[in-house]
Amino acid sequence: MADMSKRSDDHRIESNPLVIEDSFEGYPLNYFNLPLHYRDDLKSVLIPYGLVQDRIEALASRIFSDLHIHIPEQLICMCVLKGGYRFFSDLVSKIQNENRLRNDRSLPMSLEFIRVRSYVNDHSSDQLEIMGLSDLNVLNNKHILIIEDIIDTGVTMAALKTELEKFQPKTVHVVSLFTKRRKDKKCIFKPDYSGFEVPDHFIVGYALDYNEYFRDLEHICVMKESGIAKYRVTGDDHVE
Ligand code: HPA
Ligand code: MG
Numbered sequence: 001m002a003d004m005s006k007r008s009d010d011h012r013i014e015s016n017p018l019v020i021e022d023s024f025e026g027y028p029l030n031y032f033n034l035p036l037h038y039r040d041d042l043k044s045v046l047i048p049y050g051l052v053q054d055r056i057e058a059l060a061s062r063i064f065s066d067l068h069i070h071i072p073e074q075l076i077c078m079c080v081l082k083g084g085y086r087f088f089s090d091l092v093s094k095i096q097n098e099n100r101l102r103n104d105r106s107l108p109m110s111l112e113f114i115r116v117r118s119y120v121n122d123h124s125s126d127q128l129e130i131m132g133l134s135d136l137n138v139l140n141n142k143h144i145l146i147i148e149d150i151i152d153t154g155v156t157m158a159a160l161k162t163e164l165e166k167f168q169p170k171t172v173h174v175v176s177l178f179t180k181r182r183k184d185k186k187c188i189f190k191p192d193y194s195g196f197e198v199p200d201h202f203i204v205g206y207a208l209d210y211n212e213y214f215r216d217l218e219h220i221c222v223m224k225e226s227g228i229a230k231y232r233v234t235g236d237d238h239v240e
Helices: 036-041 049-070 085-101 155-165 225-230
Strands: 042-047 075-081 109-118 128-131 143-151 171-180 193-198 220-223
Touching: 036 042, 036 225, 042 193, 049 085, 049 143, 049 171, 049 193, 075 085, 085 109, 085 143, 109 155, 128 155, 143 155, 155 171, 220 225
Parallel strands: 075 109, 075 143, 143 171, 171 193
Antiparallel strands: 042 220, 109 128
């Protein structure tokens, strides 16, 4: 019988994002069970929860086969809070599944949680403050996987990676569940792994928020202009 245990390169799981085209406006809301408190603020369901889960499972498998080569060293899985928490949790648990089910390879992990505050709004700098890890020297000589919800301009992630590299880790990989295809300018950062490339809409759900609302929504949804106006706040610094 054919050996089905290894994928040929042709069948490798794609590390580049699944592209959601501009022409796709999402699924009508009334096909989904959505919380009443948000129904009037949303335009459509862009990516249903189930599809998000399937893509994360595929990413977990690809990351597992690419990064297990570092064993016996641990991979530090670094969650960028708050938006990344659900993706982080699901991705790590799907990598754990791979660890449980495979006898030929394994990928030991440790978990870290950070928040970043960027000062991109004043345009004079793209400084970044990393909170949550009291001593970044622990990253020295380690393998790191940064787990992020969305890369939009790419400025924050470029600054975060540069900052972490100052502590001389052995490797730094970045996985983002979403990358945004911006109309005005090109994103300046390409992650090693990405789940979906989305059109230039503001998306919420699955822990992605708009001013702390909509994290408690399962599906990835596009907001209505009226919803954006309703929850708008003013402020300068941006904490992810
Ligand atoms: N949704 C939520 N958070 C974000 C987005 C978005 O579309 N872009 C950058 N941060
Ligand atoms: Mg984020």
